[in-house]
Amino acid sequence: MQALKIEGIRKTFHQTEILKGIDIAIEPGEFLILVGPSGCGKSTLLSMIAGLEQPSSGRILLGERDITALPSKDRDIAMVFQSYALYPNMNVAQNIAFGLEMRKVPKPERAATVARVAAMLQIEHLLERRPAQLSGGQRQRVAMGRALARAPQLFLFDEPLSNLDAKLRVEMRAEIKLLHQRTRTTTVYVTHDQVEAMTLGDRIAVMKDGQVQQFGTPHEIYTRPATVFVAEFIGSPQINWIAAQRQGAGLAAHGLELGLNGEQAAALSAVGGECLYGLRPEALQLAGEGLPGRVHMIEPTGPETYLCADTPVGRLTARVPGEVRERVGDAVHLRWVPEAVHLFDAGTQRRVA
Amino acid sequence: MQALKIEGIRKTFHQTEILKGIDIAIEPGEFLILVGPSGCGKSTLLSMIAGLEQPSSGRILLGERDITALPSKDRDIAMVFQSYALYPNMNVAQNIAFGLEMRKVPKPERAATVARVAAMLQIEHLLERRPAQLSGGQRQRVAMGRALARAPQLFLFDEPLSNLDAKLRVEMRAEIKLLHQRTRTTTVYVTHDQVEAMTLGDRIAVMKDGQVQQFGTPHEIYTRPATVFVAEFIGSPQINWIAAQRQGAGLAAHGLELGLNGEQAAALSAVGGECLYGLRPEALQLAGEGLPGRVHMIEPTGPETYLCADTPVGRLTARVPGEVRERVGDAVHLRWVPEAVHLFDAGTQRRVA
Amino acid sequence: MNTPLARTPWLPKLVLAPSFALGLAFIYGLMAWNGYLSFSASRLLPNYEWAGLVHYQALWGNERWWLALRNLAVFGGLFIGGAMALGLLMAVLLDQKVRAEGALRTVFLYPMALSFIVTGTAWKWILNPGLGLEKLLHDWGFESAQFSWLIDPEMAIYCVVIAAIWQSSGFVMALFLAGLRSIDDSILKAAQVDGASLPRIYWRILIPSLRPVFFSTLMIVAHLAIKSFDLVMALTSGGPGYATDLPATFMYTMAFTRGQIGLGAASATMMLATLAAIVVPYLYSELRSKKA
Amino acid sequence: MKPHRLILWGALLLLALFFLLPLYVMLATAFKSMDEVRMGGLLSLPQALDFGAWAKAWGTACTGMQCGGLKPYFWNSVAMVVPAVAISTALGALNGYVLTQWRFRGSELLFALLLFGVFMPMQVVLLPMSQVLGWFGLADHLGGLVLVHVLAGLPSTTLFFRNYYLGVPGELLKAAQLDGAGFWTFFWRVLLPLSGPIVVVTVIWQFTAIWNDFLYGAVFSGFDNKPITVGLNNLANTSSSVKEYNVDMAGALIAALPTLAVYVLAGKYFVRGLTAGAVKG
Amino acid sequence: GEVEVLHWWTAGGEAKAAQGLKASLQAKGHSWKDFAVAGGGGDSAMTVLKSRVVSGNAPAAAQIKGPSIQEWAREGLLANMDAVAKAENWDGVLPKVVSDVMKHQGQYVAAPVNVHRVNWLWANAEVLKKAGVKPPSSWDEFFTAAEALKKAGVIPLAHGGQNWQDFTTFESVALGVGGADFYKKALVQLDAATINSATMDKVLETFRRVKAYTDKNAPGRDWNLATAMVIKGEAGMQLMGDWAKGEFLAAGKAPGKDFVCVAAPGTAKAFTFNVDSFALFKLKKADAQAAQRDFASAVMSPAFQELFNLNKGSIPVRTDLKMDKFDDCAKLSNQDFLATAKAGSLVPSIAHGMAVPSAAEGAIKDVVSQFWNNDTMTVAQAKQRIAAAAKTQ
């Protein structure tokens, strides 16, 4: 049985098709992450699950029930809105308790829940304030609190941590993870942050222009991106691309042969035209020999350093731990193992191996 | 000669002291980063440099000139506002060109500049749109464009990349860096993002509650944080703390002796009470022996994995490259070298060694 | 507060100066002038001879003045309450995505466009039992129907209230509708997800969120109530008898029809003083909260 | 249709009826002949559309010793209302600009003082204002009347613009200053182009207030610039001879046409303008 | 020169009548500036006049009547017209009661235009015939007739419940019940003893009885709508000034045949007058002063008096004019005017501001209206309050 099943959902706003047939199904207790560039339809999809927009076609099932046409107040769903959507006329405590009140939870129980949630989100001292008196990060935590106060069948989070500073974000992420591990409530979570996506999700759906590009576990998404877009979208600094041509049984770029393993070489035969040879920055190592290059830019970030080098096959960025001795202008050599290579058909943009 | 010198700046809003005496001086062409938690006064300080707010006391010098009382339109400063502050009635091209027009730059030259800046920021296709028709990230780029169109004596950036998605953020960061390397315009830049702070800045000022906690190069800030606050604020995941007591010439926590090098041991003598023994996650390695622990949580982020283990001295997070074989509940050993340790006086919160 | 530096710090003040100087002179100069007249011996025409408190004494003992004040309380209360309630109701109804919203909005709003010189007669006819509604009901066979407030000294003031509400509630509707529309859509969605039904969403969330709009509207409606003059003149001329006299009509009648400018000025001063007592604290709190 | 939609529509239509009734009475009467008015019921439909009353009210009815109908008054009103609305709106915009973007010590107090002025009953003003206008030689002069309307409208226009400009982020002025714009440049190039909605609201408000005003119009206008309300009053308010209700009503509707047109045509922008922040307060 | 004239003659007939005046002045080379403000029986015009005077911009002539002329003159604002008056022998052609009103300290400061008789009773001839009654000539007869009309199913007395209409009825009752002397003492001289006399009780009681024969929808009704009720036969009679005649004529009714005009019950030997007049303001410019004098003389000229009053329904104020062109009602009116002027029963109408200073007049009207509208007020209370109101300064 699936906890949430989205079947062929389409949505058209004023003649523009925003969602072009979305199919996603997750198991009870799973944590689904939606990622994708701004405007790809993530919030729209969440709205439809919550019953705030009607799909133009398609069905949504929650457990066994078809909820496509059910009014949102009868779906047992809690949601954190991207724009917070706090009730401006209520203070923080009332905001958090409102959903419980609507569901006729008795007063003492409501108070206890508010206290628990506030402690978890570190907003106990703000309970009496109105939303207008809060900073952006504080508002976002209240919006979270409003959802977390309930014990719904499904949680929907729309970028719930985007306005917090790094330190707080890490703490909140851990809280969400713990909460999910404890309650095992099925969750759909939208984020821009790769670390959130990778660390929180059981499954990730990468969306682009109203379509799901890839749907899989974080590990699959990172290690076997299905399309050029997914490979580029996940990973920072971005994956390096080398435009490569077939040369005999292998591949070459600017006359240099590019290493492949057996599986990759075998898969190559199916490709007609050019290939994209992708190397994640962490796959590149500085070495005594290998692809020669000249350091173009060095960016130390503290725990690691991004090193950008001009090579015969183009500019490549490497991500190396700690600090580096090299200086801008120095000659370096880059090395990688064929297993770390992501190979794509430049025509179809799909993964070859 | 200093390019920008801030001397004893204080600012009081309605009886609350927001800035409590800031002293910063940077050389011509330097890139200064301001970081600090939300509400610590970063934007207020920028406003004062720009002449948009009057300091309650103190002086600001730009080159040789005392500009404390100079109206902002005579200061030759360009600024990117945290809230964008785009002119809603003008389209993107007009927004970018407005500052040039005010300075009586001839029309063809303005058009050329707009084209150049738009290309750099990837917003050529948006030039005819009004701000209201742009997404958050696009607006932020226009705000950047407005500053970059000019060639001022000083650039001020207030979190200019915060609303971009990861991919775009990396690209923009590189553009800013290249621009700065080319023009060498003195710049003050506020950010929440550690990678930005570390990669862009020549110097970083870490602020807290209206005071500068530490002012130094990124390398100094990261490797020799002056206070507990700085050590915690920079670095993600956050630094691990072990509360330690003096034991003989060394330190111990929960009866376990903690390793120190000679310098640290020597410095210890100055400390009266407890110490905080700080270990950054990347300083911890999984090893066959060392501090024993049990895996509590594993967070793979793709290029690396955060491993959280319960040990006799508390819960410690390690940052290890690639993926790990260990599973939650497994026994592990953690090892580190004393050189990687940051030692703080728990009483004064200041660095010991 | 926002105090940017300017090369010409005097320029903003200079720009403000002429209209404020004129405006304040106009308002307070004339108030002072009026205050002085209330202590003078003015009768048919202004006369600057000092007469002390006689006009206030006369006012104090004038039954018609007390009736006018009582009427203002009744009229003001009902009119302000009624216009706000009806305006809010219409705004909520129109907010339900009705198809003909534009047309209905215009229908509700148009009375604001008409002066009472124009509509007074129509209302007089409609409310007159022998001509208007009552007659219509009789003609339709409801012989026992009675609607004769206009001619009943006890009830005539309520007719004034009805006409006043008719005139102003459309404007109130526009203000509230605008307020409702400017509330972030996602708040409504959040409430739906929280399980609230539509009436509850309005009652618990949307209407309470209109607080600032309530204040602006109150300000506008209150000043309409206090200045209501055309309305009474056109509808009842203060009658039957002087049953529907309001302070504004009282003042006008005394000062201009009866040649008792001093008494009229005294009534105006009393009115302004009462108003100041109500409005000044409100303005104070309003403007203070803006700063924060 | 679902039952609650039915209730909704029922309520809306009832309300619409209540609001339209006086207009119906006026229209029906204006299209009747005088005989029909005398004999027929007030609420009955006219038997035939009789435009006679309209023609008379516009062109030939006597309003004093001239019997030229309302036509000349109509144009007098136009000549008065245009400058009065323009000036009071412009001043309101400037005041609102300074009061929100260039606050100085005491500016809030000044504003509160001015705001109290909206409560001043207009009757109080008549005599002193006449005297003042007399001193300046503006009595019974179009300029004097315009001045009075501008002064009387100043508190409300300032209030409208101030509340609207409160919603303009302060950073905008800062950004413009950094870009090198001064006091006037910011107003012309940035603020004014943003003010469309509030200008609509203010203009409508002022236009109806000034167009419909009778008292000031009667007292401060001169021989050849009396506004239409005075003409209408002379037409409709004679108490000592035969009344022609159909002409009165037609005249009333003619007098109301411009304001009605403004509401019908610009009503949409009115609510939109209010939505855009005029009432956020 | 130019004459600016402030008036409230805005209705068709009046305006046409006044055109003659304008033409005759233009013939003398003057220009006419028309300042008309209608409404409230001249209230609005008075407001405008005050403002104009305060602004130092008084018109040459303004329609002011009754004691108000004295009030304005006392402010020293009116011009002396004795030169014209002497030359044209105004004293000779005007009844003294009228000319006294036009004078301040023995000098003419205003010129009268016309005389309205206020104490008229209008009746629908056919309705009376059906009910089998004659137009009443006393209040007793009135009540008998009213009773008969009531039985016949018509409203006996058409009334408009407005302040001044209430008072029109009241003064007709007072004149009819108390007689001219009582009227003058109580309501013109405001003599406290007379106000408190038993006659006043009778007047008030009668007044209250009259109300019983009006319909309950009267409050707020304009007088002409009341007249229309008589015309349509919904009501039998109306107490109203002679301007009501215009309504009958406009509806195509013939005097004497379709409707009758008689003096209000018991007042055949008396005449409450309402004289319209122009007060003449002091002017600075000599040519304007000349024009003003020509204006005054034109107002009093026989030609204008005749033309104007034919149109207006009133009668000329001059006693030396032929009445050939006038209708029967007007002839009767003129006859009574001349007779009562001699007999001393020509009295000013209070309802129309001819008798009492405006402050006291207003206060008394307030009480009378209250008494009319509020049935719980006793006669004694009313009397006492009228006495108090009469003291208003």
Ligand SMILES: Nc1ncnc2c1ncn2[C@@H]1O[C@H](COP(=O)(O)OP(=O)(O)OP(=O)(O)O)[C@@H](O)[C@H]1O
């Ligand atoms: N009510 C609407 N009317 C018209 N277009 C809409 C509406 N709501 C959303 N859209 C459009 O649909 C597209 C998807 O919007 P959506 O909010 O789902 O994006 P998103 O993926 O959540 O983006 P972000 O990451 O910026 O939040 C956008 O291009 C947006 O402009």
Ligand SMILES: Nc1ncnc2c1ncn2[C@@H]1O[C@H](COP(=O)(O)OP(=O)(O)OP(=O)(O)O)[C@@H](O)[C@H]1O
């Ligand atoms: N105009 C003002 N009036 C009163 N307090 C203000 C004003 N502007 C800023 N503050 C206060 O000053 C403090 C510093 O604000 P500032 O905007 O400089 O913070 P910041 O460091 O830029 O924070 P963030 O990272 O959230 O942008 C905050 O506590 C803020 O509430």
Ligand SMILES: [Mg+2]
């Ligand atoms: Mg979204």
Ligand SMILES: [Mg+2]
């Ligand atoms: Mg800031």
